[in-house]
Amino acid sequence: MTSSPQNNADRAARIAPDLLRWYDANARTLPWRTAPGSNVPADPYRVWLSEIMLQQTTVAAVKPYFKDFTARWPNVAALAAAPDQDVLAAWAGLGYYARARNLIACARTVAEAGGRFPETEDGLRALPGVGAYTAAAIAAIAFGQRAVAVDANVERVVSRLFAIATPLPASRPAIRAAAGSITSDARAGDFAQAMMDLGSSICTSREPKCLVCPLRRDCRAQAQGIAASLPVKAAKKPRPERTGTAFWIERDGHVLLVKRAGRGMLAGMRALPDDGWAARRDGDGVPPVGAEWHEAAAQVRHVFTHFSLQMRIAATRDAPARLAEELGGEWWPLDRIADAGLPTLFANAVKVMAATE
Ligand code: SF4
Known part of the structure; x- marks a missing residue:
């Protein structure tokens, strides 16, 4: 494949029609979408x-x-x-x-x-x-506005179409410019969704299905045999490991839930009380009240964007009713715990406690 300016322009002009033709026949049906080429906005x-x-x-x-x-x-x-x-x-x-x-x-x-x-x-x-x-x-x-929507899927497709081998994130400006060069004016919404679908079903991370790809004839990475190695990603820093404790305070078929602070991680969500763990620090292990505490045999592991947390669960039962007021929480009935809207981390702590009953 030569890359004279005329060839590049011809190639860019072919990509959108080829992609849209494929999308017309293969679009995923999703509850928030209208059908390809639909006149219904x-x-x-x-x-x-x-x-x-x-x-x-x-x-x-x-x-x-x-x-x-x-x-x-x-x-x-x-x-x-x-x-x-x-x-x-x-x-x-x-x-x-x-x-x-x-x-x-x-x-x-x-x-x-x-x-x-x-x-x-x-x-x-x-x-x-x-x-x-x-x-x-x-x-x-x-x-229906022409717009260059570049997410991780589109980054992958475009870096392969143009064989952009500079590691991410330094390659982002080049990827964006390349994506802009192939974005169509017509059927802008279908084009954006077609790129998403191609990235999720054909031009997948590990094993791109180049043989059935509608853009195969214009794909430089495919021609060079380097598709699966793109995009190159800069080495990630290891995720910090944090430890912490959640406190299970139970009385009479209820567990004490607090509302997390209005700012920061899981802000405003219902949760079990904890020992102050955060992205940058371990929990101090100090319970919120003096009581007879027992540690559950199982722990909960949760991976956040910037750190991983290994969370112990300390439990006390027959707690006095006044603790809800002292800790600014509420007694939540265990038989309706699924309705509390707990984040996954604490929902998993509930499962641990249910298994230790
Ligand atoms: S030919 Fe292969 S690498 Fe190129 S866009 Fe299609 S699936 Fe991706």
């Missing part, structure tokens, strides 16, 4: 909600949450009016809880401005929790 609320949920989360994990959210809150006004605790509880298990708090803030910002999402990338970007990729994706999918 996608609902900006559903597109926005799905894009926020899909950040760092798989389609399979998002689907039931999307269904639940849109059944309970079918439009942005309904979500904006929902109590924080209801939304945080409905989000529980999806992880990256800052997204849920931004979701609430964004819904309220849009509702206060009349209930319509901005249609431009810049306008969308100004909303809480909407970064460059999400703004571009919503602008393209919901409003």
Whole structure:
């Protein structure tokens, strides 16, 4: 494959039509999508909600949450009016809880401005929790605007199409420019979604299926036999290991839950009391009250973005009722613990305790 300017232009001009033809026949059916080439515009609320949920989360994990959210809150006004605790509880298990708090803030910002999402990338970007990729994706999918939406999937496809071997993240400007050179004006939303689908089903991380890829004839990495080695990633720093303790305080079929502080990790979520562990420090192991404590045999391990936590669980039973007030918490019935909206880490602590009964 030679790379004269004319060849490059011809190649770039072929990629979008080839991709869209493939998408017309192979698009995934997803609850937030309209059919390829559809004249029915996608609902900006559903597109926005799905894009926020899909950040760092798989389609399979998002689907039931999307269904639940849109059944309970079918439009942005309904979500904006929902109590924080209801939304945080409905989000529980999806992880990256800052997204849920931004979701609430964004819904309220849009509702206060009349209930319509901005249609431009810049306008969308100004909303809480909407970064460059999400703004571009919503602008393209919901409003049909030409926008270069580059997430990890698209980074992979583009770095292979153009055989960009500079390691990430230094290669991002080159990837972005290359992505811009192939982004189509027509069918902007379908193009963005086609790139996502190609990245998740054909141009996969480990074993790209080049033989059945619609972009094969224009892919430099495929021609050079280096597809699976791209994109090159700079070596990651090891994730720090932290230790901490969660405290299981039980009385009369109830467990004491607290609400975490309004800022920081898992902010505003219901949780078991803990010993102050955080991304930069281990917990101090000091229980919140004097009592007879027993450590559960099993522990909970949880991987956060910036650290891993090994969490012990210390339990005390027959605790006095006044502790709820002393610790600023509430006694939550154990037979309704699934409704508490606990983050996965604490939901797993509940499972450990259920198994030790
Ligand atoms: S030919 Fe292979 S490496 Fe190139 S875009 Fe298609 S699947 Fe990816």
